Amino acid sequence: MRVCVISPNTSKAFLEGQRRELVNMPHIKVVGITRGPESVECYYDDVLASPNIVELVQKAERDGFDAAVISCFFDPGLRAAREVVSIPVTAAGEASLLLACSLGNRIGVVTTVENSIPVIHHLVKGLGLESHVATVRASSLGVLELDSGENTVKALLKETLAAIKDEGSDVVVLGCTGMAETAAALQQRVRTAGFDVPIVDPLRAAIQWAEMMINLRLRHSRVSYPKPPVKIRTA
Amino acid sequence: MRVCVISPNTSKAFLEGQRRELVNMPHIKVVGITRGPESVECYYDDVLASPNIVELVQKAERDGFDAAVISCFFDPGLRAAREVVSIPVTAAGEASLLLACSLGNRIGVVTTVENSIPVIHHLVKGLGLESHVATVRASSLGVLELDSGENTVKALLKETLAAIKDEGSDVVVLGCTGMAETAAALQQRVRTAGFDVPIVDPLRAAIQWAEMMINLRLRHSRVSYPKPPVKIRTA
Amino acid sequence: MRVCVISPNTSKAFLEGQRRELVNMPHIKVVGITRGPESVECYYDDVLASPNIVELVQKAERDGFDAAVISCFFDPGLRAAREVVSIPVTAAGEASLLLACSLGNRIGVVTTVENSIPVIHHLVKGLGLESHVATVRASSLGVLELDSGENTVKALLKETLAAIKDEGSDVVVLGCTGMAETAAALQQRVRTAGFDVPIVDPLRAAIQWAEMMINLRLRHSRVSYPKPPVKIRTA
Amino acid sequence: MRVCVISPNTSKAFLEGQRRELVNMPHIKVVGITRGPESVECYYDDVLASPNIVELVQKAERDGFDAAVISCFFDPGLRAAREVVSIPVTAAGEASLLLACSLGNRIGVVTTVENSIPVIHHLVKGLGLESHVATVRASSLGVLELDSGENTVKALLKETLAAIKDEGSDVVVLGCTGMAETAAALQQRVRTAGFDVPIVDPLRAAIQWAEMMINLRLRHSRVSYPKPPVKIRTA
Amino acid sequence: MRVCVISPNTSKAFLEGQRRELVNMPHIKVVGITRGPESVECYYDDVLASPNIVELVQKAERDGFDAAVISCFFDPGLRAAREVVSIPVTAAGEASLLLACSLGNRIGVVTTVENSIPVIHHLVKGLGLESHVATVRASSLGVLELDSGENTVKALLKETLAAIKDEGSDVVVLGCTGMAETAAALQQRVRTAGFDVPIVDPLRAAIQWAEMMINLRLRHSRVSYPKPPVKIRTA
Amino acid sequence: MRVCVISPNTSKAFLEGQRRELVNMPHIKVVGITRGPESVECYYDDVLASPNIVELVQKAERDGFDAAVISCFFDPGLRAAREVVSIPVTAAGEASLLLACSLGNRIGVVTTVENSIPVIHHLVKGLGLESHVATVRASSLGVLELDSGENTVKALLKETLAAIKDEGSDVVVLGCTGMAETAAALQQRVRTAGFDVPIVDPLRAAIQWAEMMINLRLRHSRVSYPKPPVKIRTA
Structure with a gap:
């Protein structure tokens, strides 16, 4: 089984972080x-990253990967x-939300x-999971500021x-894949604070999800995702 | 008042059609x-068109337009x-949906x-208008096949x-801006068939909407649409 | 283009205010x-005002107006x-809500x-916009107490x-047409307080909406709003 | 226990029918x-009937009734x-819907x-029961055409x-109080047709509901239904 | 008319309390x-109580009761x-919620x-009443600790x-049938505190509801609740 | 990694079928x-099976399993x-639904x-997935009639x-774990009929889900599922 994880931005440091973990x-x-x-933090970043992410998914298929994982909480592309x-x-x-x-x-x-x-609220609406999400909160740390430090x-x-x-909230999902290094530490602190609430790292969830689909030999429906019509598309 | 309408694809014929109408x-x-x-008919087209559409919106602002209208039913970008x-x-x-x-x-x-x-159903979900939309139907005509003919x-x-x-359905919205030339003919046929149901051409609706916002001196909320963080973004 | 605006109550002062603005x-x-x-502030007022408002809409049509605008946030009649x-x-x-x-x-x-x-919450439910409205708050000023003063x-x-x-809330709609005179002042104060949030005056929105429908030659669906059966109705 | 049932229209025959049953x-x-x-069959009828119905409810209270029942499926007033x-x-x-x-x-x-x-669909929305109602269908009989005949x-x-x-549908509510005389016959025919589906006559349901509230010494919340502000209201 | 009320737990004191009231x-x-x-306070209790409750409902039918009332807010069985x-x-x-x-x-x-x-939130979801319920709060008193004392x-x-x-909240439902003895006292205190908000005791509501159904000769739909297939079921 | 799958009924044949697959x-x-x-096909079966299923989950934990899987589409217990x-x-x-x-x-x-x-519709409501499910259909085969035959x-x-x-429908979930043996054959027939729609076998999905949770070291939230209060519970 071979899985291709796609880092959604041009940051070398972010890419290395993902490889390391x-x-x-x-x-x-x-x-x-x-x-x-260099990071995906708003609709504008999403729009700029998406065509390039789709291209890497296509390359992953050509290169024989069994699944592709887009490592961004906005699900760009x-x-x-x-x-x-x-x-x-x-x-x-x-x-991670499912x-x-x-x-x-x-x-x-x-x-x-x-x-x-607002991007995440819109994502949740599009997924039909509005009634499941109690709150979306920002830590005010930029994607590239995240590390495993205190x-x-x-x-x-x-x-x-606060959530x-x-x-x-009775389950917390980290809303960025750059937070994985600290997820374990965070889980421990939350327990220490007296709350037996699971903390979900979304990248690990997405990788497991891809493996679940490979194991079950399942793939997205072609009725929901039909092949695009053939036409001229210029880059 | 000056309004910039942005044709969402690279088709010259489509652009000329929009100018003509x-x-x-x-x-x-x-x-x-x-x-x-050359036309926007699926998620993949949407993703490829969006960065270029956003660029034209930015240009429209620099060129002093009072509003920009994205002439595509998917609302790309x-x-x-x-x-x-x-x-x-x-x-x-x-x-047009509102x-x-x-x-x-x-x-x-x-x-x-x-x-x-499926793209339009997803758009409707993201707009929170699922309970208002009874059906989405396809005529099986490609965007570039549309004309004002029989x-x-x-x-x-x-x-x-059928809708x-x-x-x-008690109101019908045309799900593509390339259908405007036939909207009036369609309205007449529907009335002749015995149904007093309004037919909405989405491009005209979007232009009127833009003019309404100009007249009311309103603009989207900066809380919902904050300015993107400054960062390196390469084309 | 001629538009008839209908003041929903018997207050002369309110009527004059609407004409002035x-x-x-x-x-x-x-x-x-x-x-x-003399003002519409509860279900009971709504019920008492509605027959008279409908009568004025009928008169507006007879008098050749192109559209009628009911100047009340409860949409009576x-x-x-x-x-x-x-x-x-x-x-x-x-x-204004759309x-x-x-x-x-x-x-x-x-x-x-x-x-x-509660009347406004019920209105919002009837419009199918419950998921769009975060809060309805009262200023504790009666309709006839509203002016442009401090x-x-x-x-x-x-x-x-507070909203x-x-x-x-990331957009604020004033829940009464008697507030229009202060909307501009309010918008400025909100910006000064650091929030780039649009303030919508509902009467101006409704007038623009009527003009949009006239320009687009659109009218409500007769399937949703069929002509009433002929019968005896006594006043 | 004394309950006042209010016939919502000016038809003598309808009133007598209600008294008879x-x-x-x-x-x-x-x-x-x-x-x-003379019958309530559309929004316009609802608006014309409501002020007079509210007046009769007020009279019922003054006359010492323990509860009032508005005998119309639109819940006018x-x-x-x-x-x-x-x-x-x-x-x-x-x-009946609850x-x-x-x-x-x-x-x-x-x-x-x-x-x-459309009036009933709007009523259902306002009650927050949209997800419970599968269909609203019309028999094409006017309110005053209803009798107990074949x-x-x-x-x-x-x-x-058809419902x-x-x-x-697994439960059917009759959408008019003038249908009560035939409800029992209808229930029998539906069973004979092989469907063990309850048929609810809305007037009987509303009377029982009123008696339930009297027995439980309950009344609508004054937070949802506060007393109207004192003001001039002319008839 | 004979109604069988089923106490959902094995507590003698609870049973006596219900009989007393x-x-x-x-x-x-x-x-x-x-x-x-001995009390029903979580999903586990619900699962353990349900088969025994269903048995008592069956016995009530055999014994000729006209209706059965399950005296537990979780609606077990x-x-x-x-x-x-x-x-x-x-x-x-x-x-009580309806x-x-x-x-x-x-x-x-x-x-x-x-x-x-969480059990009550799940109950509310299953009833399709999520949009009607503003909050579920716990008094931290166990079912068997409830009495009519201060x-x-x-x-x-x-x-x-707090609700x-x-x-x-503009109406309050007590979320346990063991609270009935204090409902009247609570109603008075809430009024004294300045809130004209109804307090609903759920057991009394359920009894009235059963009597309403008997009076209307109505019963649950067999389409929603078909008779179970015949098969071997061991206790 | 050790996973305990719990067959939800007393049928030996069903148990052997699950072991075989x-x-x-x-x-x-x-x-x-x-x-x-001997099979779970209605609410009544669900209620009778649940206490015994919970007991087996408790035993699985005592026996050192890393996760338990309830092999029934109703999620009993x-x-x-x-x-x-x-x-x-x-x-x-x-x-499988998620x-x-x-x-x-x-x-x-x-x-x-x-x-x-109706049991499955109620399950879907309780999961908050009503808007995701287009239809629930019955094959009219009893649980114990299912095999891998034609x-x-x-x-x-x-x-x-038909779905x-x-x-x-653009994805189909089999609504019983006894259907697994035919899922692959069914997938092939659906493709042959021209529909590229995934068929989900719910037992395999639940096993993969359990393994995903083990791999991610996640467990249900104790806020949603707190430990039951200590009390007397008799079997």
Whole structure:
């Protein structure tokens, strides 16, 4: 089984971070786009990244990968990619939010900057999961500011506890794939604070989701994602 | 008042069609993207067209237009465009669907090819208007096949009557801006068939919507559409 | 183009206020009901005003107006009026709420007295826009207490800021047509307070909406609003 | 216990029919409005009837009745009446639809003329019961054409069976109080046709609902239905 | 008319309490399960109690009762019971929540322990009443700790006022049948605190609901609740 | 990794069928309840099976399994089981429906007997997935009649094609775990019939879901599923 993870931005540091955290999964290869935004934090970034992400999904299929994973919580290019390839394609937002639906009843999303909040609410609406999501909160850390250090953990912890205590969230999804390094630390702190609430890292969820689909030999419906009509498309 | 209408594809014929139908509105200028798909009929086309559309919206603001109108029912790039400019931006899908909500209770959308159906359902979900839309139907005519001839009218009429009679639609929105030339003919045929049901041409609706916003001195909320963070973005 | 605006109550002062604020629009005539409540602030007022409003809409059609606008946020008599006339009829609530849907994602309504709050929630439900409205708040000023003075602005500003800060509203609709004189002042204060959030005056929105329908030669669906059966109706 | 049932139209025959069918309930008095429409079949009729119905509810309270029942499926004046009196007020639409929610999962409404269909859909939306109602169908019999004869039963039976077989309704509510005389016959025919589906007569449901509220010493919330502000209201 | 009320747990004290409060209703008999949990406060209790409750409903039918009432807010076994008997079956949760829909717009539920909160939210979802319920709050009193003393009243009052003031509830339903003895006291305190908000005791509501169904000769739909297939079922 | 699959009925043949189809997964052990119904096809069966299923989940935890899977589409006992154990618990309905949400937009469920239809609709409501499910259809085959023969395939194919063609389903979930043996054959027939629509076997989905949770070290939230209060519970 070979899975291609697609880093959604042009940041070398972000790409290296993703590779580092998946280093123990030899069946996974991480590639990144080379044109577009250096991080994806708003609709504008989403629009600029998407064509390049779709291109990498197409390349992954040509290169024989069994599935492609878009490593971004906004799911940029996900639906377009499903139209153009026949391997399963998953993405961090859809996979982690559906997974969270089986863990609790009121999902809290804790993301990076405030610009992301309306994008994530719109994503949730498009997924038909509005009634499952209690709150979307921003830690005010930019995607490229995230690391595994104390500042990051503290900023995420603050919003996570607010999601739980003030908004009644009973499961928390991290709203960015760049937060994975701190997810374990965050889980521990939340437990220490007295809340037995699962913390979902969306990239890991999306990888597991892709593997589930490979194992079940399932793929997106061609009725929902028919092949695009043939026509002239210039880059 | 000067309004810039943006043709969402690279087709010269489509661009000329749009200019022809708006020729009596001298305050309107129609421009078209020069890279991307020759028509927008699926998610993949949407993704390829969007960055170029956003660029033209930015240019429209720099050129002093009072508003920009994205002439495509999928609203490609609409939310990204609102982030990057301060003039009102409207698009055919959002404007015509909201307008139709004041005309009847169950909207039927009649669009071009089958590939468009899931895209439009997803658009409707994202707009929070799922309970207002009774059906989305395809005439099986490609965007570039549409004209004002009898074949086009007949294909649209068939689906329009099905939307009304089989699905209980009481207002019909055409799901493509390339259908405007036949809207009036279609309206007449529908009345002749015994149904006093309004037919909404989405491009005209979006232009009127833009003018409404200019007249009211309103613009999208900066809380919903904050300015994107400054960062490196490569084309 | 001639538009008839219908003042929904018997207050002379309210009628004069509406005429004053529309004085620069010579194509608009403002008329008011002469029986019914002196202001519309609850279901009971709505019920008493509606028959008289419908009568004025019928008169407007007979007098050759191109559209009628019901100048009340409760939309009293709107649906009945659409049944009995063939010109477009709009009203402040429906038009401003649909317009606001294109400006932001979470509408806050700021209205007059507390009695209006359940009426507006019920209006929103009937429009199928429940998921778009974040909050309805009362300034505790009666309809006839509203003016352009500092007290009015302050009372509205307080609830507007609460709608934005406490309830996450990103667009604010004034829930009464008697608030128009202060809308511009309110918009400025909200910006000064650091929130780039649009403030929608519902009467102006409804007038623009009526003009949009005239320009597009559209009218409500006769399937949703069929002509009433002929029968004896005594006044 | 004394309950006042309010006939919502000026038809003497309708009033007598209601009295006849409730003749065995001596604690009930039926009164009817004397101005307004001779039957309630559209929004326009609703608007004309409502002020007169509210007046009769107020009179019922003054006359010492323990509850008032508005005998019309559109619930005309219900919310206004609750504002102005302190006795419980019920109506045929709300009571029968809520009752039906405990009998099955998909309610079918069978009403009189086609004009009533959009009014009933709007009523259902306002009650927040959209997801419970599968269909609203018209028998094409006017309110004043209804009797206990074979023609009425046949017309209702046809739509009732369509609601069950074509739309999956598992409980049927009659959408007019003038249908009560035939409800029992209809129930029998539906059973004979092989469907063990309850048929709800809305007037009987509303009377039982009123008695339930009297027995429980409950009344509508004053937070939802606050007393109207004191002001000048001219008839 | 004879109605069988089924106490959902094995507690003798609870059973006696229910009998005491219904002592003035000679047509009612209260019976209790003899195996299962001593109180129902979580999904696990619900699962353990349900088979025994269904058995008592079957016995009630055999014993000639006209209806059965499940005296538990979780409605344990309600749907199964409706499948196996032909007399009407009601339960405290469904009946009181539907009743409350006619009293106000935003229901607050005040229940016993925190474990009950997710169970009640799930019940509400299953009833399709999510948009009607504003909040579910726990008094932190166990089912068997409830009595008519001051401690119980105080604990319930605190959460009731929070439901009204903090969450905008305009009608309050007690989320346990063991609270009936204090409902009247609670209603008075809430009024004294300045809120004219109805307090619904769910057991009394369910009994009235059962009597309403008997009076109307109605019973659950056999399409929604068909008789179970014949098969081997071992206890 | 060790996973315990729980057969939800007392049928030996069903248990053997489940073991046979999972024979190549040595980390899985299948156990079955020994009291309760011989198949689960209605609410009544669900209620009788649930306590015994929960007991087996508790035993699985004591026996050191890493997760438990309830092999029934109704998810009997799922929520109760999560309260009483600390290992992940999944079930066929929840897992397969959430998985299907990522494969298409309109889920069709094809199940066994008609009795199951309302139970599955209620399950879907409780999961908050009503807007994702287009139809639930019965093949009229009892759970114990299912095999891998031609009759079973034909009956399932008929309803599957109806779900796709008549109801617009774009992904089909089999609504019983006893259908797994024919899922592959069914998938092939559907493709041959010209529909590239995924067919989801719910047991395999639930097993993969359990393994995903084990791999991610996730477990249900203790806020949604708190440990039950200590009390006397008699069997």
